[in-house]
Amino acid sequence: MQVDESAAPVVMEEFRVHNAAGLELYVRNKRPADVARFSLDKTLLYVHGATYPASTSFDLALGGFSWMDYIAERGYDVYLLDVHGYGHSARPSQMDQPAADNPPFASTEEAVDDVHAVVEFIKARRGISQLNLMGWSWGTAIMQWYAGLHGDNVNKLVLYAPVGIGQTVSLLQSGAGSLPAYRSVRMDQAKQRWMTGVPTDKQAGLIPAGWFETWAEATLATDPVGSRQHPPVLRAPNGVVADGDRYWRKGVIPWQPENIKAPVLLIIAEWDQDTPVQMARNLFPKLTGAPYKRYIELGEGTHSILMEKNRMNLFREVQLFLDEVHAPAT
Helix, strand or coil: CCCCCCCCCEEEEEEEEECCCCCEEEEEEEEECCCCCCCHHHEEEEECCCCCCCCCCCCCCECCECHHHHHHCCCCEEEEEECCCCCCCCCCHHHHCCHHHCCCCCCHHHHHHHHHHHHHHHHHHHCCCCEEEEEECHHHHHHHHHHHHCHHHEEEEEEECCCCCCCCCCCCCCCCCCCCCEEEECHHHHHHHHHCCCCHHHHCCCCCCCHHHHHHHHHHHCCCCHHHCCCCCEEEECHHHHHHHHCHHHCCCCCCHHHCCCCEEEEEECCCCCCCHHHHHHHHHHCCCCCCEEEEEECCCCCCHHHCCCHHHHHHHHHHHHHCCCCCCC
């Protein structure tokens, strides 16, 4: 990507928004410095997946810029959210105790409440009635559930690596025994999971040199307790794992896809093993309430294509959907 030196610089602000339970949620905003008027069609909120926070994927500068930068540079007022227990948001008291001492927390339904608090914050801050929503992986479950409940707040919905009915064993399966409050993930485990399903002859060139290490360092830094362990780990709430056992691995979708009334983009990469392409293909026909919808499958990418050599294919397709004015033929 060539940088447009004539574009206004992007400015960043950080906020703390309280959810309904009183926990502080971390919110980051980026926008062009010269934007003075804000509109619903150029405002976007992003939420992360099951394990890693928003800032170390959506706003990680790789090759000189992040996906958040890319969208902001195109005139958007862009926000990211860390669900409670993740990233820079408040970590509940359960995370100060051994994981086995408490049940899972930060369920999908609780995360929907986090999104609602932040959507209301953005609406009030900018004086708008709606905004665009985007989720990655588990974040697509959160955003689908939210959009079905609060459709009046949603302009467009982007589902990147969408969660649906599973036909394979999840890479986040819970295993035997009681599920603890949180799990601890080493970076070598993260790399192994990342490469699952990638053809052997494609693995070496998939992630540009240094990008994985940059991501791993930034991700571990968001967990000051886990990062001091030996080996360092990232601790992630297990509410999502409990929901996987309770809902979609049993063929249950706890929200109603037909209740989503906004335009929807489903986009996924062919080597995704966390949310395999069949999940998106199963979900697509259920979105009967959307005024229009689109399904895109990208070649040579994994669940984490946003941090791989072909990431621009993802960025451009999502941007096209966000920017377009849909006018059906009459």
